[in-house]
Amino acid sequence: MLTSLRNVAYALYTRRLRAQLDPANLPRHLAMVMDGNRRWARQMGFDDPRVGHRYGAEHLDEVLRWCAEAGIRHVTVFVASVDNVRKREAGEVGNLMRMIEQVVAERLARPASPWRVHLAGRLDVLPDTTRHALKLAEAATRDSDAEFHLNIAIGYDGREEIVNAFRSLLEEESRAGYGIDDIAQRLTADRISAHLYTGGQPDPDLVIRTSGERRLSGFLVWQAAYSELHFCDVYWPGFRKVDFLRALRSYAARNRRFGA
Structure with a gap:
């Protein structure tokens, strides 16, 4: 009986939170650091904390459904x-x-x-089977009509991403016949952004990190320069829909200054 009452109360509270959200004030791009899988497993009493990775992976599927329901069309997740x-x-x-x-x-x-899947990171550091599975997922969705975009940051380092973007831009300019002075004059933030893993997508409006840690750990160093940050104390597998909606509510209530 008590459990049933709790479930009803939770459902009512979730609906209330959802009703408070204005679709016009939701993030276009949400980034998430899915932290705390092993600590969650220990908290739940599992003998092997690595089991938390399975629960964490399963939970991503559910959180992506919440994002789709909210109309958030771009999501980036920090996997490893x-x-x-x-x-x-x-x-x-x-x-x-x-x-x-x-x-x-x-x-x-x-x-x-x-x-639609996009890969972000150094796939060469991954096992062959993992790299192959991710590339198959990317290829399978490349020409789809999917309206939602998911960036999977794996084998990822934010500073290395910026270095690679500069290198790619310089190589492109060099192939076009430009010298170093011309390249320097043509260099802009937008042109660098186009060569990042997330090139062509909006920068994240909101970054959520679970597990109570208050840092980004090199995640989207360039793209998150003006993002709003939300740190949640729960571990990733225990990240509930109410936690998700509270993060969106917090974002919607902020006056974004974009560095001003």
């Missing part, structure tokens, strides 16, 4: 940094990569998925 892949214990990394292959990539590649 270059250091995560290179420096963590091999068994943990292998488990995380399997979850990405079996849950994330497989589901996103389905014809019914409303998401």
